[in-house]
């Protein structure tokens with residue numbers, strides 16, 4: 001067992017999958033250039049030395065081509081892992097992902113499969129409006145796409161491996177402040193959780209959430225950076241005599257609805273915390289489902305803490321106001337009791 | 338001898354020439370029949386017919402093997418037939434039947450069958466171009482002797498994805514042939530209004546690949562150019578942009594009165610209809626008899642009638658089929 005950052009765990013997953021299966025390759029911008037960064041957040045650093053430039057394939061700045069070429073290669077029997085430099089650039093790929101990749105199996109009457117992975121960093125990190133968005137909800141809306149969001153090193157390796165082995169398009173959202181990228185690619189304000197990662201081949205199943213903290217008074221569902229803010233908030237609440245149960249959904253599609261419902265049955269209260277804008281975020285879907293299946297167990301209205309409905313700002317002061325804080329989570333929970 | 342038709346023909350025996358004729362006839366009669374069925378309300382939706390452009394699909398596919406890939410557009414019936422998807426599977430798909438090429442989940446604009454190397458067609462203009470490059474990339478990585486053909490119209494070459502994909506295919510020497518069917522209109526928009534350059538093939542220069550302009554109503558000219566492009570791709574020398582000049586002898590889709598073009602223009606292109614033209618060529622130059630050609634016409638007619646019978650007698654999908662084939666388990 002080694003202690004690793006998320007960036008290292010992702011790199012380990014890619015390395016092992018590429019060793020295990022020669023169909024696996026990486027495609028993206030600045031991922032394998034000699035003397036380069038190994039992707040914007042160092043995840044593929046050094047892999048082109050190990051695997052060569054054919055399997056760590058650097059592309060021009062051509063996002064539609066990256067997504068469409070990954071899709072074509074997947075249909076033809078390869079297992080591409082596409083590196084999306086910033087999740088915001090998924091919008092340049094939207095046609096290929098939503099109109100093409102997500103629908104290919106269905107349109108073909110079930111004869112084709114599309115085993116492709118898109119890795120995309122989300123999260124506001126003082127870069128302004130176009131390198132900051134948490135865009136999970138755009139994809140949770142589309143039938144035919146799976147969506148995962150690993151928040152620990154263990155899950156990063158295990159979920160990425162599951163994504164590579166899945167027969168369908170999987171979007172893997174990673175958070176810039178959780179990578180633990182080093183050297184010149186270090187992110188200011190990073191949490192960089194370091195965790196134990198087994199050396200052996202293990203996977204984390206897509207569609208299974210996990211309880212990160214047990215509690216009886218309120219259920220908090222939070223992903224990526226918001227998971228850590230929620231865990232910190234839970235400690236603060238505990239000092240005030242409130243025990244929050246914190247759930248990391250890990251997958252948004254498919255969603256582990258049972259896990260959340262079981263917790264809600266116990267606590268009677270549900271708060272969802274996400275970094276996406278409030279309106280139409282994935283949290284709205286969780287709220288709707290729990291309002292439906294958990295109605296008779298709920299003792300208070302379901303609440304959401306999310307970024308307000310404004311673009312991500314640049315000024316660090318404004319950004320602190322934008323990204324949901326520990327204080328906001330604590331206050332919201334207290335208002336629900 | 339008709340000068341336009343001599344190229345490449347000497348490499349083809351009479352049986353292969355007849356097969357090309359048969360394919361063009363099959364596509365023409367399939368499309369005419371589909372149109373009638375549509376007008377009678379027997380098939381739903383809309384149709385983008387391939388009438389007038391048959392020489393392109395027939396000429397290109399005559400060069401391809403079963404394992405080669407074809408990626409098509411909103412106008413895919415001809416490409417599918419030429420790649421070996423059966424008339425009955427396509428017809429049943431148009432009827433929305435469970436026996437269709439895509440089990441009734443694709444429809445006219447997504448006809449395809451991967452078992453014949455033809456992807457479900459992509460109805461997003463230009464959206465199919467990166468996918469073709471991806472198929473070619475896989476073939477190259479897998480060291481397979483396989484080529485991808487990407488059909489698209491004059492409208493598609495003004496989409497951003499088109500440019501990204503051609504550039505990537507060029508820098509990586511991918512085994513792909515980009516076949517532009519320039520039929521002079523993107524829906525109602527005339528070519529001249531959408532292009533400052535004389536020919537789309539000129540854009541090949543910008544990406545560092547050969548670009549050729551071909552008489553798209555001359556099946557043998559198409560065959561010859563496709564042969565060269567496909568051989569080049571098979572040799573690992575990279576992509577080619579082939580621009581086939583052609584004309585759709587029908588509306589863009591359903592209920593198109595075609596008032597954006599003149600009757601004179603239509604008449605002049607009708608003179609260049611690729612099918613009578615090739616028929617005449619076969620009679621004059623290839624010692625093919627009128628009886629032989631009529632026998633081909635009759636067998637095509639039978640195939641079409643059989644396809645309709647098959648489609649009409651096939652079961653509809655079950656309501657529960659709505660929920661399957663979203664994910665592979």
Ligand SMILES: Cc1ncc(C[n+]2csc(CCOP(=O)(O)OP(=O)(O)O)c2C)c(N)n1
Pocket residue numbers: 411412460461462463489490491492493494520522523524589
């Ligand atoms: C991205 C996109 N924009 C617009 C359309 C609507 N549309 C369908 S076909 C077509 C014209 C396409 O022209 P062209 O590429 O020349 O092909 P042709 O119809 O002539 O075969 C248009 C605008 C579409 N399907 N996709």
Ligand SMILES: [Mg+2]
Pocket residue numbers: 490491492518519520521522523524
């Ligand atoms: Mg056109």
